[in-house]
Amino acid sequence: MTSLILTNVRPWGADPVDVAIADGLIADVVPTGTADGAGERVDGCGLLALPGFVNAHAHVDKSWWGQPWVSYDGEATTQGRIAHERAERDKHGIPSAASTIAVLREFLRHGTTATRTHVDIDLGVGLRGIETVHEAAAALDGAVEVEIVAFPQDGVMRRPGVLELLDQAATAGATSIGGIDPASIDRDPVAQLDGLFEIAERRGVGIDIHLHDGGELGAFQYELIIDRTVRAGLQGKVTISHGFALGELPAQRQAELLVQFANAGISWATVAPVRSAPLPWRAMRDHGIPIGLGTDGIRDLWSPYGDGDMLRIALGFARLHGLRTDDDLAYAIKLATTDGAPFVQRAGHDLVPGARADIVLLDAENLPDALMRAPRRQAVIAGGRLVVRDGELLI
Numbered sequence: 001m002t003s004l005i006l007t008n009v010r011p012w013g014a015d016p017v018d019v020a021i022a023d024g025l026i027a028d029v030v031p032t033g034t035a036d037g038a039g040e041r042v043d044g045c046g047l048l049a050l051p052g053f054v055n056a057h058a059h060v061d062k063s064w065w066g067q068p069w070v071s072y073d074g075e076a077t078t079q080g081r082i083a084h085e086r087a088e089r090d091k092h093g094i095p096s097a098a099s100t101i102a103v104l105r106e107f108l109r110h111g112t113t114a115t116r117t118h119v120d121i122d123l124g125v126g127l128r129g130i131e132t133v134h135e136a137a138a139a140l141d142g143a144v145e146v147e148i149v150a151f152p153q154d155g156v157m158r159r160p161g162v163l164e165l166l167d168q169a170a171t172a173g174a175t176s177i178g179g180i181d182p183a184s185i186d187r188d189p190v191a192q193l194d195g196l197f198e199i200a201e202r203r204g205v206g207i208d209i210h211l212h213d214g215g216e217l218g219a220f221q222y223e224l225i226i227d228r229t230v231r232a233g234l235q236g237k238v239t240i241s242h243g244f245a246l247g248e249l250p251a252q253r254q255a256e257l258l259v260q261f262a263n264a265g266i267s268w269a270t271v272a273p274v275r276s277a278p279l280p281w282r283a284m285r286d287h288g289i290p291i292g293l294g295t296d297g298i299r300d301l302w303s304p305y306g307d308g309d310m311l312r313i314a315l316g317f318a319r320l321h322g323l324r325t326d327d328d329l330a331y332a333i334k335l336a337t338t339d340g341a342p343f344v345q346r347a348g349h350d351l352v353p354g355a356r357a358d359i360v361l362l363d364a365e366n367l368p369d370a371l372m373r374a375p376r377r378q379a380v381i382a383g384g385r386l387v388v389r390d391g392e393l394l395i
Contacts, residue, residue, distance in 0.1 A: 003384060006359065008032045009044030011351040012330075013366040016046060021357040024384035028353055042386060044361055047378055048370055050333065051349050052113030052358030053310035054340025057241050057269040057294025060117045060136070060146075061095040061129040065299050066102035072304055078181065078212050082154055085301040086124065094301070095120070095129045100136035103298055104144045106308035109393050111360035113144055113382045114344040116269075116294070118151035118178055118208070118241075121165045130172055143382040143395060145356075147344045149208045151178035156195060157186040163195045170199055175345060176206035176239075183221055184213050190224065197228045206237040208269070211245070218245020222257055226264045235265030239292075239343070243268060247277030254280050262287040267342065271296040272317040281321055285331075292343040293317060293336045310336045311374040318371060329368040357384040 006019040011029070018035035020028040028035070062085070064070050070092060074084025085094075093099070107115060119129040130148060137146040150169030152162050156179060166177045179196050182189030200207050209225065211218055222245070229238045246254060246268075258280065261268075267290035270279060284291055293313050298306035314336040323329055341349035348355060361379040364370035380388035387395050 009049040047361040055115035056292025056343035058117040059297040062300040095132040110309040113358035149176040150174040170203035179209040208239040
């Protein structure tokens with residue numbers, strides 16, 4: 001039975017249609033004025049419609065959003081940020097269900113309806129972060145679908161007991177387990193990867209590895225990950241996050257690695273940071289290598305930046321990579337919407353019958369206009385429920 005009819009909206013900026021929604025899914029898309037049914041009607045006023053945004057790389061357990069301002073401190077290196085966070089997080093109540101709920105609400109207000117979030121797993125916090133994120137997602141009653149990566153931010157092999165925690169996390173709701181800089185953090189890349197892939201094979205979960213190391217050190221770890229992925233038969237279940245080295249390598253080296261990434265079914269998650277080297281995104285697209293966009297941390301002990309707006313992340317990707325044409329600008333938006341589907345365990349994510357009814361309405365002429373202005377989300381439908389109206393949350 002139809003529960004809601006969204007009238008007079010323009011999917012991807014095309015001609016106006018009506019969208020019928022039933023049981024949380026898009027039931028039908030028909031020319032405007034022709035939808036029938038007894039459901040509640042919401043006038044889309046000719047606004048541009050997009051699928052809900054997908055945040056493919058977040059850290060919703062670590063934010064101090066909604067709390068008093070925390071000044072940036074500590075050393076500005078990966079090791080320095082890890083140490084500073086470990087020393088300060090308890091003072092700020094991290095992880096906190098209240099702050100995690102606040103972050104997820106900001107996601108929703110900006111139109112994000114699904115996220116893959118890394119949740120810290122270490123000897124100090126144990127699995128409490130996973131419990132916190134589950135509690136926060138439940139408080140929003142599924143409006144934002146949350147996939148969890150159990151993330152060993154402080155290292156794996158250098159912290160005996162972390163592998164056991166990751167194994168436990170794989171049975172406690174994590175759909176993937178993470179790793180971090182196997183060479184520079186653990187200084188034993190083979191051991192870290194052996195440990196992660198053994199758990200992934202045995203528990204049937206994915207792997208998502210933060211890789212900050214640049215140049216040939218990063219490329220060396222790519223090769224190890226590719227080899228382990230193929231040998232373990234985990235094609236399509238391994239993601240490299242950040243992966244800054246790829247943009248730094250010579251073109252021929254990039255080309256060789258892209259073929260191997262494609263054959264291994266490895267995907268890529270990026271937050272398109274301003275000082276990083278651009279990715280060879282055209283070649284990645286041509287090879288069928290999935291790319292997902294994410295916010296990374298938002299107002300946490302790593303950085304005071306971020307507000308959860310994936311449209312601004314897509315704009316950052318466009319700027320970093322010098323996108324100019326309408327088609328390329330539209331591609332940046334697709335990275336933040338439909339192309340994010342595999343990162344949150346969805347076979348598809350679009351404004352089509354059968355898809356989860358995640359719909360964002362914006363006052364924009366077309367996709368390039370929406371990207372450049374990142375206008376307020378006039379309305380957001382999440383799982384068939386109207387959760388944002390006139391830019392304000394209803395839940």
